[in-house]
Amino acid sequence: MVDTVLAAQQALAGERRGLRALLPFLGPAFIAAVAYVDPGNFATNMASGAQFGYALGWVVLTANLFAMLIQTLSAKLGIATGQSLPEVCRARLPKRFVVALWLQAEAVAMATDLAEFTGAALGLHLLFGLSMGVSALLAGVATFGVLAMEVHGFRRLEAVITGLVGVVVLAFGIELLASKPPPGAVAAGALEPHLPGGAALLAVSIVGATVMPHVIYLHSSLTSSRVVGTGAGDRRRIFRFEIIDVLVAMGVAGLINLAMLATAAAVFHGRGLASAGGDLGVVFTGLNSYVGAHAGTVFGVALLVSGIASSCVGTMSGQIVMAGFLGQRVPVFLRRFITMVPALVLIGVGFSATRALVLSQVFLSFGIPFALIPLVVFTSRRSLMGSLVNRPLTIVAAVAVTAVIVALNVYLLTTG
Secondary structure (H helix, E strand, O other): OHHHHHHHHHHHOOOOOHHHHHHHHOOHHHHHHHHHHOHHHHHHHHHHHHHHOOOOHHHHHHHHHHHHHHHHHHHHHHHHHOOOHHHHHHHHOOHHHHHHHHHHHHHHHHHHHHHHHHHHHHHHHHHHOOOHHHHHHHHHHHHHHHHHHHHHOHHHHHHHHHHHHHHHHHHHHHHHHHHOOOHHHHHHHHHOOOOOOOOHHHHHHHHHOOOOHHHHHHHHHHHHOOOOOOOHHHHHHHHHHHHHHHHHHHHHHHHHHHHHHHHHHHHOHHHOOOOHHHOHHHHHHHHHHHOOOOHHHHHHHHHHHHHHHHHHHHHHHHHHHHHHHHOOOOOHHHHHHHHHHHHHHHHHOOOOHHHHHHHHHHHHHHHHHHHHHHHHHHHOOHHHHHHHOOOHHHHHHHHHHHHHHHHHHHHHHHHO
């Protein structure tokens, strides 16, 4: 940790150039990016590709651009204020509002954890044929093991989670090579906006699931104390490095999501199996049957790794939420155990894992306005942000993105 801080200070002082200057600042956005490739994204992207082929690739691209803007604002808030978004809310909003924000954020955190923990358990179930109950317990043990890395310093935990994202990247690189989607069709789907009949709900789901409220809270915390600038000039330089971090991390997440959709389109849509993407168990079996080369196994590994990584990030976010809104902390392992309980109960009574993933996304949509609106408002205040205050064009873009995402989630709730 000392070496990282020293390297960052050297970069700010101009003693490091190029990639050597950037490296100490990479990391926070990769932690946030985990939420954009979680099991909920697996379910949405595979369903979209199976039903509508490559046609919704442009929606994935648009959602990714939204994510870049939102995570940039979150990172900027932490850099400018030295506080997380929940801490800023606690310092500047009436207490009754703060308590209400905390309660909804806790509900969102538990819904998030339900999706991610269930996804990890489903991955184990598909890979090894274990019962969902046993798989859930093993997923819990694995999550505890990853979280234990923080004992050796947060940078160690950060590196492990980033490594898990790398496994997901590798997995879908293999899936693309094995499924051989036509590059022209993938490019056309991503660059030529077109909404087929009956695709509106899935398109809304892709965009609506883009913003995970818990990582808005978390990202602002990760940048608030990672490298502290001594003045406005340092903070601007730190922010420029963090913009690169966001572009790279969110770019990787976007490519993974596009790869999921393209894989499903090539394997299932091309064979007229439009309903296959609606069940991740069917996706697993279908990839092994139609693609071979252990494609289903690779998918299962990606799902398992994604579930473990995103579950850890969800637990970290829960810590930030409670500490920020209430000024209270609970041991991270106790929190991990408590938030496991709803998922264990649902799995224990035989509730559909894929259905649990879908329902959790509906819950998440309730929390989006409560994170996005304060973020846009606070980052637009010069008295709070100083020289990092949002520029007029940024404010217009942020308000527009917020309005679109909130409206789409309202639509999803009222029609789904």
